Amino acid sequence: MRFADPAFQERLQDALNADEEFALESRWFDGSILLECGPERCWLKVYRGQVIDRLEFVPAFGYTFKLVGSEDAWRLLVSGERTFTDLATSGSRHCETLEQIVAGGGGYRPPEIGIEGNGIEAGRLHLAILRLAAVLAALGSTELAAAGR
Amino acid sequence: MSTEITGHYVSIDGTRIFYDACGEGTPFVGVHTAGADAREYQYLLPLMAERGYRALALDLPGHGKSYPVGWEPHRTMHQHAELVHRFAQEVCPGEKPVVAGCSIGGCMAFDLAAHHSEDYTAIVPMEGLPDGSPILPHPGEAERPSWSTAWRPFLEYAAVESLGKPTLADAEKVKELWWQHQNAQQAGNGDIQAWAGHDVRELLGDVRCPILIIKGADDFWVPELLIRAAAELIGEQAEVAVLDDIGHYPMYEDPALVARLIDEFVRARAGVAAAR
Numbered sequence: 477m478r479f480a481d482p483a484f485q486e487r488l489q490d491a492l493n494a495d496e497e498f499a500l501e502s503r504w505f506d507g508s509i510l511l512e513c514g515p516e517r518c519w520l521k522v523y524r525g526q527v528i529d530r531l532e533f534v535p536a537f538g539y540t541f542k543l544v545g546s547e548d549a550w551r552l553l554v555s556g557e558r559t560f561t562d563l564a565t566s567g568s569r570h571c572e573t574l575e576q577i578v579a580g581g582g583g584y585r586p587p588e589i590g591i592e593g594n595g596i597e598a599g600r601l602h603l604a605i606l607r608l609a610a611v612l613a614a615l616g617s618t619e620l621a622a623a624g625r
Numbered sequence: 626m627s628t629e630i631t632g633h634y635v636s637i638d639g640t641r642i643f644y645d646a647c648g649e650g651t652p653f654v655g656v657h658t659a660g661a662d663a664r665e666y667q668y669l670l671p672l673m674a675e676r677g678y679r680a681l682a683l684d685l686p687g688h689g690k691s692y693p694v695g696w697e698p699h700r701t702m703h704q705h706a707e708l709v710h711r712f713a714q715e716v717c718p719g720e721k722p723v724v725a726g727c728s729i730g731g732c733m734a735f736d737l738a739a740h741h742s743e744d745y746t747a748i749v750p751m752e753g754l755p756d757g758s759p760i761l762p763h764p765g766e767a768e769r770p771s772w773s774t775a776w777r778p779f780l781e782y783a784a785v786e787s788l789g790k791p792t793l794a795d796a797e798k799v800k801e802l803w804w805q806h807q808n809a810q811q812a813g814n815g816d817i818q819a820w821a822g823h824d825v826r827e828l829l830g831d832v833r834c835p836i837l838i839i840k841g842a843d844d845f846w847v848p849e850l851l852i853r854a855a856a857e858l859i860g861e862q863a864e865v866a867v868l869d870d871i872g873h874y875p876m877y878e879d880p881a882l883v884a885r886l887i888d889e890f891v892r893a894r895a896g897v898a899a900a901r
Contacts, residue, residue: 559786562845567761569848582759599775
């Protein structure tokens with residue numbers, strides 16, 4: 477995901493601000509959400525249901541919570557191969573052998589997309605996060621299609 | 626033959642347990658998923674009744690119209706399974722029901738296979754496992770709303786997202802399933818604690834009734850690898866059906882297919898000639 481690309485950030489901000497459910501779920505949120513993929517970052521300031529600012533770096537006062545995953549994890553979301561809940565939930569559900577399940581920690585295998593930071597706020601914003609994931613997936617798949625991939 | 630669903634109550638373990646009933650014949654008992662209730666079986670029950678079954682589906686304690694036992698949620702699968710067993714004995718005295726459960730109901734079905742298989746005509750675990758621990762972490766630390774603001778929406782949407790792709794594309798069916806999961810916090814968290822702490826693998830070597838294990842190919846919660854491993858533990862009594870385009874809720878997503886699979890399996894493997 478090209479999180480740091482200003483054009484992508486603009487499209488993401490516009491899409492989130494046009495998403496009725498995201499606006500409703502984040503109506504009483506005054507904080508920031510960081511999206512992270514390797515070195516790429518997209519910091520979103522959300523206030524009363526709208527993304528009111530964005531940056532390609534983390535400001536000195538940090539973020540409320542972040543969604544962090546590898547390039548491959550975000551690709552799985554964008555391609556529709558995995559759902560966000562699957563990617564963001566711990567557990568060994570995609571192993572090829574019983575030995576891999578045990579070696580990876582069974583139900584405690586870390587998720588492909590982590591939700592880190594203020595977990596209470598992230599929990600309260602769970603449905604907004606699901607909408608954010610859906611908007612990201614839609615934007616990402618449009619980009620993939622435009623790139624002929 | 627009436628295929629109207631009627632609601633009933635029976636007292637089990639000192640609490641009033643609600644159940645839906647439809648039809649006459651060989652008893653069939655359906656057990657719902659985590660945080661949900663008997664409404665998940667509302668489409669399957671009439672189809673089982675048409676095939677000659679007395680089709681029943683209960684609300685587990687703390688779910689739907691059934692109060693919890695002693696005002697505490699069940700937190701182990703064996704607690705749930707033993708209550709289902711006592712329900713079957715009380716409501717179907719002297720008979721050997723077919724019991725089917727989905728998700729945590731599927732785990733209960735494995736628990737019943739481990740402990741009471743001689744009392745059932747056939748057992749049908751759908752989307753369940755004899756050992757739930759590999760799938761997700763134990764959620765005891767998220768039991769109270771103040772401990773985890775995410776638990777309730779997580780469970781509600783974890784349910785919805787695991788539907789098969791055709792059902793997931795049907796907004797009305799998605800919303801209906803979401804409304805069926807409104808016991809997600811107080812009861813649903815105990816259900817998932819039960820899932821994560823459940824392991825009856827060592828007790829599956831002497832199962833005495835046929836077991837039909839159903840898995841939806843689109844579901845991400847229950848890996849086929851573990852379904853096959855469970856069938857191997859049971860041996861020749863077990864048969865596995867992996868259903869294309871179906872997710873975590875086979876009896877809700879394609880009730881006609883599930884009714885046919887169960888009926889054909891029961892007739893072929895248990896020799897039951899259900900009255901028509």
